[in-house]
Structure formats: structure tokens, C-alpha cells
Amino acid sequence: MTKEQLHKYVSESTGNESNICQIYAIKDNEVVLDDCWHGFKTLDAMNVNSVTKGIMALLAGIALDRGYIKNLDQKVIDFFPDYIVKRGEKTIYDVTIRHLLTMTAPYKGRSEPWKKVCTSPDFTLAILDYLGGRSGITGEFRYATLGIQILAGIIEKAADEKCIDFANNNLFVPLNLPERIAHGDSSKEDQFDFFMNKNPRKYEWYSDPRGCVTAGWGLCMSARDMAAIGAMVLGSGLYNGKRIISEEYIKDMLTPHIKLGERFGFMNYGYLWYKPYDDKDVYAAIGDSGNIIYVNKEENVSVGMTGTFKPRIFDRVEFIEQKVLPSLNE
Numbered sequence: 001m002t003k004e005q006l007h008k009y010v011s012e013s014t015g016n017e018s019n020i021c022q023i024y025a026i027k028d029n030e031v032v033l034d035d036c037w038h039g040f041k042t043l044d045a046m047n048v049n050s051v052t053k054g055i056m057a058l059l060a061g062i063a064l065d066r067g068y069i070k071n072l073d074q075k076v077i078d079f080f081p082d083y084i085v086k087r088g089e090k091t092i093y094d095v096t097i098r099h100l101l102t103m104t105a106p107y108k109g110r111s112e113p114w115k116k117v118c119t120s121p122d123f124t125l126a127i128l129d130y131l132g133g134r135s136g137i138t139g140e141f142r143y144a145t146l147g148i149q150i151l152a153g154i155i156e157k158a159a160d161e162k163c164i165d166f167a168n169n170n171l172f173v174p175l176n177l178p179e180r181i182a183h184g185d186s187s188k189e190d191q192f193d194f195f196m197n198k199n200p201r202k203y204e205w206y207s208d209p210r211g212c213v214t215a216g217w218g219l220c221m222s223a224r225d226m227a228a229i230g231a232m233v234l235g236s237g238l239y240n241g242k243r244i245i246s247e248e249y250i251k252d253m254l255t256p257h258i259k260l261g262e263r264f265g266f267m268n269y270g271y272l273w274y275k276p277y278d279d280k281d282v283y284a285a286i287g288d289s290g291n292i293i294y295v296n297k298e299e300n301v302s303v304g305m306t307g308t309f310k311p312r313i314f315d316r317v318e319f320i321e322q323k324v325l326p327s328l329n330e
Contacts, residue, residue: 006327007035017319019289019310021046022223025328026231027301029240032328034224038308043178044200045220046306051293052205052219054285055167055229056151057101057272061249062170068158072098076105076131076150079157083128092132100151101271102257103141108133112146118191123208124153141258141269145216148272152215164205164213174244175232177225182207183218194218198308217287226285226293226304233283234295234302254283265315276317290316299325 001009010020021040025033034042063069076095077083085092091106099105107130120126127146152163159166168179183194183206194206206218213219232238233254237245256268256275268275274284281297290307294317303320307313 001323001326002330003033003035003327006323007037009323010035010037016290016310016313019307019313020305021308022306023303023324024223024227024305025301025303025324026227027299027328029231032301033303033324038198040200040306042224043222045203045222045225046201046291046308047194047206047217048219048221048226048291048306049217049287049289050145051221051226051285051287051291052215052217053145053148053272053287054293055171055219056148056215057253057270057285058171058229058233058245059155059163059167060097060101060151060271061245061253063155063158063166064249065246066159066170069097069154072096072101076100076154079154080125080128083125086129089132091134091136092128094137095131097151097154099137100147101253102269103143103147103272104137104139104258105131105142105144105147106133106135106137107131107142107144107147112144114146117146117149119188121209122212123149123214124212128153141260143264148216149212149214152212156212162211163215164207164211167205167213171229171244172225174242175228175239177228178203180205180219182211182213196309221304221306223304223306226291226306227302228304230293230295230302230304233293234297234300276315282317284317286315286317289313290319292316292320294320296325301325301328 010017022036073096117126127149155163181204183204201220204220205213207213236247237250253271258269260267283295285293289310290313292305294303
């Protein structure tokens with residue numbers, strides 16, 4: 001498939017690929033693909049949903065490198081000395097940063113308390129109320145978008161800096177990417193619009209009323225942004241000769257720490273990054289609607305892809321490997 005054929009394929013798609021807005025690829029440190037659909041341009045941004053989690057994993061690594069976090073086995077509760085633990089709750093004292101990064105932290109209740117958290121003045125403190133539970137630390141994988149919010153709170157407490165400023169100063173600006181701005185306090189209708197609106201967004205990051213960004217969703221990036229971040233991961237923390245994150249942390253982040261079940265395609269899971277295959281050096285930060293940072297060490301390629309809201313689209317690894325990668329070798 002050529003680049004022209006790829007563009008036509010997406011343009012004419014009425015199925016899963018019909019919502020793709022941007023694809024940007026970097027191979028052997030050269031831009032080899034930059035294409036857009038639905039009126040989007042290269043520098044337009046989109047809410048990339050859970051790809052946000054993959055960025056949080058990188059920020060945790062930077063905080064670790066800088067010494068703000070001592071180690072990943074530091075207890076979560078240590079960062080919130082003023083937090084009043086609910087009576088009878090004991091498990092929360094055993095939860096570590098590593099549990100957050102591997103999605104093995106335990107939570108009370110069967111479902112995530114979206115309404116409670118997203119209508120509270122402090123999202124981090126609101127979700128802390130749900131951390132722990134009577135079952136203790138089981139080591140079981142529990143995908144919790146809201147739980148990652150605690151990681152943003154930890155970074156803010158440890159670095160004494162807003163998480164968005166920490167991200168701008170230590171990740172986006174060093175990668176020559178635009179600085180993000182906080183989206184700001186919003187209404188229920190605005191939250192709905194943030195997910196559903198199919199127009200380009202500012203370089204912004206959804207935030208709670210006190211200005212802390214949402215750590216599990218809500219970061220707006222372009223496919224170009226994501227490909228650049230993927231290229232840095234591909235370079236084991238180096239980007240254009242500049243050290244962004246330690247090689248040691250990137251290696252640990254991508255190492256499979258847990259095997260996922262059928263719901264997640266039996267992929268491996270590192271620190272908020274997926275390893276789709278047991279036997280290939282392919283890694284991805286994945287979000288709903290097909291938003292993805294795809295990193296293939298064997299091909300030395302990084303691909304960023306954005307897509308407008310479309311339900312039940314999660315993993316675009318297969319599409320990238322069957323349609324995008326062949327077009328890069330024409």
C-alpha cells in the first residue's frame with residue numbers, strides 16, 4: 001500500500017477507520033508520513049483519551065530521575081500527610097506508586113465513581129476515598145482511569161509544582177512541542193463536549209477546579225506530538241541527542257509486569273504502556289477511539305494517530321502494521 005492508497009483507504013472508510021484525523025510517522029529519525037483527514041491539519045490537537053496515561057508514566061519516570069520520587073515502592077499515602085483515612089480502612093497504607101503504574105492498585109466498589117470525582121473540587125482527594133478496601137493488595141489487574149489521578153497528585157506534592165507545568169518544563173518543551181494550558185473548571189455540558197466534539201482542540205489538558213490535570217484522560221495532542229514522544233521512547237529516553245528520561249526507567253516502563261486477559265487482547269502491560277506481542281519489540285500507549293502512540297523497535301519507527309470519538313474502537317496496532325507500515329516503505 002502506498003501513501004496515496006492509505007489516504008484514499010481512510011477517506012473512503014465507513015468502518016473503524018472512518019474517524020481517523022491524523023497519522024504521523026517517524027522512521028530512522030526522519031518524518032516519513034504526515035497525513036490528515038476531516039479538515040484537520042498537522043498541528044491540530046485532539047483529546048487523546050487514555051494515551052494520557054502513557055504520558056503520566058513518562059512524567060513519573062522524570063520525577064523518579066530527578067529524585068522527587070525516591071523509588072516506585074514508595075507508599076502513596078506518604079505524599080498526602082493531611083489526608084484523613086476513612087475509619088477501618090487499612091489497605092490504603094500498603095498501596096505504592098508501582099501499584100498505580102501497573103494498574104494493580106485496589107479500589108472500593110465495582111465501578112469507577114465518575115460523578116463523585118468529576119463534580120468534586122479536588123479530583124485527587126475524591127479518588128483517594130476509593131483507594132484500598134477490605135480485600136487488601138491482591139496484585140490483580142484492575143483498569144482504573146480515575147485511579148491514575150492519584151499519580152498527578154503525587155507529582156504535584158513531590159515536585160511542588162503543578163503537574164501541567166512539570167510536563168511542560170520536563171517533557172513537552174524539551175521535545176520542542178507546544179506547551180499545554182489547563183482547560184479550566186467546567187460544567188457537565190463542557191465535560192461532555194470535551195469527549196464528543198469532533199473539531200480540533202487547543203493544546204490543552206483537562207483539569208479539576210484547583211488546576212490539577214486529569215491523569216487518566218483529557219490531554220490534547222496532535223499525531224505529531226505523539227510520534228515525537230514515541231521517537232523518544234524508541235531512543236530509550238534520548239531525543240535528538242538530548243536526554244529526556246533515563247534509559248533505565250524506559251526499559252523498566254516497557255518491561256511486561258503483568259499479562260492481561262481477553263478484554264485487552266492478552267497483551268502484556270508495563271507501566272501504563274502495552275506490549276502487544278510476547279515475541280516482538282512493539283509497544284503502545286493506547287486510548288479510546290483509536291488514539292495511539294505506536295513504537296516498533298524492530299522497524300525503528302514511531303507512529304502517532306488521532307481519532308474523533310467513536311465507540312468500541314480501542315486497539316489500532318493491527319491497522320498500523322497492516323496498512324501504515326507498508327506505506328512507509330514505498
